[in-house]
Amino acid sequence: MGGTMTAESVEHRRRHWPVPPVDGYTVDDLFTLPDLPPHTELIDGSLVFVSPQRDFHTIAIDLLVNGLRRTSPPYLKIRREMTVVLDRHNGPEPDICVLRADAVKSRRQTRFEAADVLLAVEVVSPDSEARDRGTKPHKYAAAGIPHFWLVEMAGETDHPAVQVYERGQATGTYSLTGIHHEHVKLTAPYDIDIDLTAIDEF
Template sequence: MTVGLQWPYVPPDGWTAADLDRLSLDGPYGELDALKRIELIDGDLIVMSPQTEFHRRVVERLRDELARQAPGELTATREMDVVLGERQRPCPDVSVVSAVAAADLDRTYYLPADVVLVVEVVSKSSEIRDRETKPRRYAEAGIRHFWRIENDGGRPVAYVYELDPATRTYLLSGIFHEQLKVPVPFPVDLLLTALSG
């Protein structure tokens, strides 16, 4: 007899960021635990779709390149939650975080104060979240830098945003097609075409 996927019941007061730590491989929810790629957006659990090869390559190579170029007090990580509030725990594709915060090997998430840059690589199943919802939540939490990477026929295009602290919204500071070269949050110079090739 095959046992089907066991979905958890929504807690009486809805999901919170702390609930995600209980959705682990040895947690109470059976096969759902094996999915692993779950995030909390506006109190809703979002099960992320399988990633494309474009998405995997860009995330992996961008994380490696940012880690290489980051100053010693920062490091880059991939697919690590950021708790923005009680009902907000998104999982950015790539983040640049404090090296001190990253030294805690038992942590399961970062806080906005730990994060200087978040990057979302847009997938068809997450376009609205990656383009609208998550950037709005990152900005409201005070994360100063946000990049969005789009797939333009197999070639990455980077949209670079910086936080306006007065309005707590992101302002577009550049669109990059071949080479991404920016001075903040630290000097970054990378060949975008190398990320997917």
């Protein structure tokens, strides 16, 4: 019985991921390759697949999206887990982005341009820690996104800690402007007021 293979398992073994082009995938490939898993990202021409997420990841995104929307002005929109096109070979998917409202053209839209994004937020996951801390913020800054947040699970209560970064005009890189453990109260990119301890209500 241990050597018996079902039709489903045979089909699974026959399934092959496409071989990448010599110069890597492009953003167009990201949206046209068939059967890619949900939330696939494109980083430096390589496809990155998302692993199952912790409960913290989901509820931290919910908390921040709710908080950002609560005070957002009408000329801005908040979106979660949408591809942001940085260049031909990079289409990451920030956990949250704040963007210009006029960038939202259709309910069928699948991507936004970096030039329309004011804030990108990444909630750190064990499998994506190196990308969230290094690769993505470097690329977001290089693409001109002015604000970046890195969110981690911290402390004995597993509450979110939000590291806030701002892009320097002269350097083109991010500088840390503050770390928020219980409350995020900021004036940029707009007036933001989020109680991080409210995660216990989710």
